[in-house]
Amino acid sequence: MKKFDQYIQIYGLVIIAFSYISVLNSNKHDSNLVKISETGACIKHILPKYYATANQGKSEKDLDYKQLRINFGNYSDYEFQQYIGKGASGHAYLGLQKSTKNKVVIKTFKSLRWSSIKREIVFMQIVQGHDLISPLVDVIKNNNIVSLVYNRYIVFPTSQLIKTMTDNGNKLFLYQTLKALDYVHSKGVIHGDIKPGNIIANPNKKLFKLIDWGLSMYYVPGRPKNPSVGTKSYQSPEILLRYQYYDYQIDVYAVGFMFSQMIFKENNPFKGTKKLGKEKIQYIHRIARVFGTEGLKEVAKKMNSNFDFNDFPDYQPVNLNKFINSSNQQYCQSEALDLLQKMMHYDAKKRITPKDALKHQYFDSIRHQFE
Ligand SMILES: Nc1ncnc2c1ncn2[C@@H]1O[C@H](COP(=O)(O)OP(=O)(O)OP(=O)(O)O)[C@@H](O)[C@H]1O
Ligand SMILES: [Mg+2]
Numbered sequence: 253m254k255k256f257d258q259y260i261q262i263y264g265l266v267i268i269a270f271s272y273i274s275v276l277n278s279n280k281h282d283s284n285l286v287k288i289s290e291t292g293a294c295i296k297h298i299l300p301k302y303y304a305t306a307n308q309g310k311s312e313k314d315l316d317y318k319q320l321r322i323n324f325g326n327y328s329d330y331e332f333q334q335y336i337g338k339g340a341s342g343h344a345y346l347g348l349q350k351s352t353k354n355k356v357v358i359k360t361f362k363s364l365r366w367s368s369i370k371r372e373i374v375f376m377q378i379v380q381g382h383d384l385i386s387p388l389v390d391v392i393k394n395n396n397i398v399s400l401v402y403n404r405y406i407v408f409p410t411s412q413l414i415k416t417m418t419d420n421g422n423k424l425f426l427y428q429t430l431k432a433l434d435y436v437h438s439k440g441v442i443h444g445d446i447k448p449g450n451i452i453a454n455p456n457k458k459l460f461k462l463i464d465w466g467l468s469m470y471y472v473p474g475r476p477k478n479p480s481v482g483t484k485s486y487q488s489p490e491i492l493l494r495y496q497y498y499d500y501q502i503d504v505y506a507v508g509f510m511f512s513q514m515i516f517k518e519n520n521p522f523k524g525t526k527k528l529g530k531e532k533i534q535y536i537h538r539i540a541r542v543f544g545t546e547g548l549k550e551v552a553k554k555m556n557s558n559f560d561f562n563d564f565p566d567y568q569p570v571n572l573n574k575f576i577n578s579s580n581q582q583y584c585q586s587e588a589l590d591l592l593q594k595m596m597h598y599d600a601k602k603r604i605t606p607k608d609a610l611k612h613q614y615f616d617s618i619r620h621q622f623e
Contacts, residue, residue, distance in 0.1 A: 298601050299473055300499040301608075306440030307472050315470050317374035318367055325390035330401065332358060341368060341466050346404060349389065355404040356389055360397055368466060369398050375468035376400075378439050384432035386452065386461045402463070408455050410448040414514045419583050422514045423618045424458050425451075427610065429507055431622065432462040434606035437471075437500040444468050444481045446506035448513075471499050484535055485509060485522070489548060489598050492536045493557040501600035504609070508595030515583040515592065521575045537565075543598060544569035551598040587614040 313319060329351050336344040342362040349356050361369050373391060380387040390401040417425060429451060436443055443450075444467035452461050467481050476496035481487075488505030490498045512520055521542045524534060536559075540548050545567045552559050572593065576584045591614045594604035604612070610619075 297474060297497050300471070300501065300601075301605050303437050303440060303471070303500065304473055306438065307470050310470075310472075315472065317370050320370045320374050322370070322373065322391055324393045325401070327392040327394045330356070330358060330390075330392060339464075341372075347401070349401070354389070357402045357404045358392075358399045359402065360399040364396055364398065369400075371468065372400060372465045375441055375465035378441055379436050379465070382432065382435045384428050384435070384461055386463050405452055405459075405461060406454050406456070407452040410451050410453045410460075413453050413455060414448050414510065415517060417514060419585075420618065421455075421458070422511075422583060422588075423615055424621075425453070425460055425514070426507070426511060427615050427618060427622065428460045429462070429510075430606040430609050432460075433500075433503050433507065434610065436462070437503070437606065440470055440472075442469050442471055442498075442500050443503050445483060445486075446503050446510070447483045447486045448510060482506060485524075485538075487535060488600065489536070489539060489551060490555060490600055492539075493552050493555060493559050495555045495557060497555075498600065501603045501605070504595050504603050504606060505600075507606075508592060508603075511588075511592050511595060515580060515588050516575050517580045517583070519575050519577055519580055521570070521572060537567075539596075539598075540564070540567045542570050542572075543596070547598045554599070585614075587612070590614070 307315065329349055331348045331350060332345045333348055334346040336346060336357070338344075339359075342360045345358045345360070347356045347358040348354070373388065376388045379385055386402050386405060388400060389403055392399050392401060414422075414425070429446075433443065433446070443462065443465070445464060450462065450464040452463055453459070469477055469481070474497070477498065479491060479494040479496050479498075482491060482502065486506035486509045488498070488502045491502055509522065512522060522538045524538055536548070545561075545564060547569070549561060552561070572584075572589050591604070591609065591612045594612075595609065597603040
């Protein structure tokens with residue numbers, strides 16, 4: 253009987269050991285999940301569908317853009333020709349590189365904020381070399397003013413252009429933006445500030461280029477990021493809910509918002525209202541009024557968000573067809589609405605990726621031009 257007990261004990265231990273090993277293995281193979289310890293709690297962070305490991309193997313030092321040593325070019329080789337305008341970081345000018353006669357754009361930084369300057373240079377250098385991205389030519393310094401020099405393209409303000417683009421123009425614009433984004437994401441970089449002002453357009457050639465790497469960041473699984481990034485209307489639900497573990501998909505949401513402006517024109521479903529309280533809250537209301545409160549609550553729960561839903565109205569989802577009228581119907585085909593909803597999905601993990609969006613039926617008529 254004693255021997256039998258010993259057998260049972262050994263058998264039990266073997267079973268426990270096997271179960272433990274299999275649990276370890278199953279965790280190891282479930283590469284889609286990362287556990288993040290956050291104020292003591294353990295939440296599951298689902299990895300993005302593509303490019304989750306783009307920065308694998310890089311140390312904290314490698315990812316610290318402040319480490320960059322800048323090699324300055326020759327300031328006197330540039331002529332500042334015409335003032336373009338003021339941006340968040342400084343001023344932009346049309347210029348000329350005297351030695352090459354190349355037309356350039358010179359972006360000056362209004363103060364010596366080295367971290368912003370280095371951030372833009374580092375991310376620019378990672379992503380340049382693609383047709384749809386405007387390359388950096390030089391970095392120059394005069395007294396206390398640092399400027400980045402870019403190749404100049406003939407541009408038309410995209411924020412104006414998207415109001416008047418044809419259906420074909422919309423498709424070309426969106427396709428190229430998504431293509432550029434897929435490339436940027438493949439490099440492990442989130443653009444962080446997608447909006448019409450950061451896409452320059454040459455309407456004659458129907459060509460677009462992505463610019464402005466001033467808010468870009470690396471995607472590294474489980475690494476918290478600044479939750480206030482981007483320009484308000486274009487901010488995704490996860491940003492508005494102040495989630496720190498967002499990924500590449502914040503860029504897709506921003507493109508989705510631009511897409512809504514392109515197809516609905518004046519009758520945009522996400523138009524603001526002055527009646528609702530604080531600004532941040534107002535933007536989340538704009539989204540919830542269209543896609544409903546229930547879905548927002550579900551995604552907030554997934555993110556462990558402490559957003560206060562107590563006084564939040566119970567908005568019901570609205571059918572996007574309601575916003576179609578005689579002046580926008582030519583842009584709002586069912587394929588357009590289908591893609592738009594996939595790009596603006598509350599849940600970043602269910603939101604379509606740029607790579608998959610490029611295969612969407614909406615682009616069937618223009619895709620051959622890029623293959
Ligand atoms: N390569 C380029 N060719 C032509 N124009 C350009 C180019 N790069 C930038 N510009 C123009 O300069 C403007 C400012 O550039 P950019 O967005 O990089 O600066 P910014 O200071 O971050 O501006 P903002 O705060 O408005 O986003 C752009 O909106 C665009 O009109
Ligand atoms: Mg900009």
